[in-house]
Amino acid sequence: EGAKEYWKLYEKNLPVFKYAAPLTFQRVCFNCHGEIKNFKPPACISISLAASPFLEELDRNYYRLVWASILITILVFFTLFWLIKYLVLNPLNKFIVAAQEIEKGNFNIRVKIKTKDEWKTLSTCFNEMLDSLAKHQEMLEEKVKEATEELYQAYSELKKTEKFRSDFFSNITHELKTPVTAIRGVLELIERKGKAENKHLEIIKKNTEKLSKMIKDLLDYSKIESGQIELLKEENNINEAIEDAIFLVSPLSQQKNIKIVLENGKDLWAPFDYEKIQQVISNLLTNAIKFSPENGKIIIRTKENEKEIVVSVEDFGPGIPPEEKDKVFQKFYRVSKDKREGIGLGLAICKGIIEAHGGRIWVADPPGHSGCIFSFSIPKGEQDGRKKEK
Secondary structure (H helix, E strand, O other), X not given: OOOOOEEEEEOOOOOXXXXXXXXXXXXXXXXXXXXXXXXXXXXXXXXXXEOHHHHHHHHHHHHHHHHHHHHHHHHXXXXXXXXXXXXXXXXXHHHHHHHHHHHOOOOOOOOOOOOOOHHHHHHHHHHHHHHHHHHHHHHHHHHHHHHHHHHHHHHHHHHHHHHHHHHHHHHHHHHHHHHHHHHHHHHHHHHHHOOOXXXXXXXXXXXHHHHHHHHHHHHHHHHHXXXXXXXXXXXXXXXXXXXXXXXXXXXXHHHOOOXXXXXXXXXXXXXXXXHHHHHHHHHXXXXXXXXXXXXXXXXXXXXEOOOEEEEEEEOOOOOOOHHHOOOOOOOOOOOOOOOOOOOOOHHXXXXXXXXXXXXXXXXXXXXXXXXXXXXXEEEOOOOOOOOOOO
């Protein structure tokens, strides 16, 4: 009871394969052999077979089995290698190549895998990531480009500012030095003579006025450039401002016997700062007188439309070279033909005042003769003030 099967190969004389198993009775056997119901035989079934034919056959097939095993092993190895290479290494190499290209900055590379497994899913996600990186790269390059352009513009503006600063100190030093030197020379002359003559006082007065005008121009432009210009707008007649400006510059025009003609004396009303617009007209007339020949003429014209009033000052001087027309309203700029004294702020101040009124100022060539026409516009108010009486 509890015995197990037993087998063994005996090789004493002739190799024999023996098999033994205990003899037992199954329950179904008791149907026919009831007398052995309680029989427990101490016996077993034993089978012996000659092992020589089997061993000889194994000896004959040993080397074949070895070579077959080697071939099967090699076949299995190459099969596994090919599967690993095709299913794992090839897709992985594609990702490695893509990563190396990305490292070089090439975001246009894409991984193409035609299988329908996890590698395909991974390649799709990888390519979507590259698309996103490429978009971010383009955005970054665009921002860098914009930042570079802004930096370059800022650098250019800085250079311009530095040039303006240099020009300013150069111009202001030279222009201030001239009247100061003249005043000092006259004072030294008076000191030596011990008395002051009228012509000496006239020189001092003239140069003092010149200094005062330079300082006033500097202060005015400083306010314009800093945005602190104050306008006292009221409904005014532009022709009255023109007539007052003509009166202010009459001493200059009389010195050269220049006639100033106001055409279209019709009253034109608009909201503007009377003193500031009068200053603009005076500056334009002063420049026109400077460049006009003796016994010449200056024509002032006015006109209006639904939105604005336009004032123009036409002279018969040498004119402005075409390449300098866009520069005449820049601060410290003087036309190449202008050899007269000044710091080059007059037209820049005019431009600042007109633009503060919401208007515009420009220069053009007159038809049929040399010279130039300076024009400016002033927006009209919502109400027509032409009937207003002052």
